[in-house]
Amino acid sequence: MNLIFDLGNVLVRWDPVAITRSVVPGPGAVRLAEHLFAHSDWLDVDRGVLTLEQATARAVERTDVDEHIVAGAFAAVAPSLQPLPESVALLRELQSQGHALYALSNMGHDSAHWLAQHAPFWDAFRGVVISAQEQLIKPEAALFERLLQRYALSAAECVFIDDSQANVDAARALGMTALHFTDAASCRAELVQLGALPA
Known part of the structure; x- marks a missing residue:
């Protein structure tokens, strides 16, 4: 078989909220997880047509969250698996x-x-x-x-x-x-x- x-x-x-909590402790983690991982840009990362660097730049522009926080969240994805x-x-x-x-x-x-x-x-x-x-x-x-x-x-x-x-x-x-x-x-x-x- x-x-x-x-x-x-x-x-x-696979726990997006736990990932964002690793860089943003507190209630803001849930909203950040939605902005980063429930957005179509993350699907484009999965599709291989958007790099994490490009997704980071777009998320910073879209959310006004500091770049080091967004980059930190994306960097935390792989080892969280x-x-x-x-x-x-x-x-x-x-x-x-x-x-x-x-x-x-x-x-x-x-x-x-x-x-x-x-x-x-x-x-x-x-x-x-x-x-x-x-x-x-x-x-x-x-x-x-x-x-x-x-x-x-x-x-x-x-x-x-x-x-x-x-x-x-x-x-x-x-x-x-x-x-x-x-x-x-x-x-x-x-x-x-x-x-x-x-x-």
């Missing part, structure tokens, strides 16, 4: 069962490079497709198709796991089995039902 994992909030922590232990244990269990494991994630170049260097589970993947490197972004069908084509996978033989319902729906539309991730235990139970793991 081919199992395709999203990364943020599936295998690694810490493994979720229960999810990594599930990944390793699937690996031990002989399943082919892949990653498909919306992520900027800097974060992807950091994970490739530091994530203790990176060796489990037979292939990785990152949005910024393809200049495509989930839930666009073309990004899913890029992974299928690159690794010669059949959609019908893939299980896709993501915390975004929109991405899950996009995968299903292409013929994949797709699971909406909420936590590792629930995901494991669904994988048992699919026959990917023993009960």
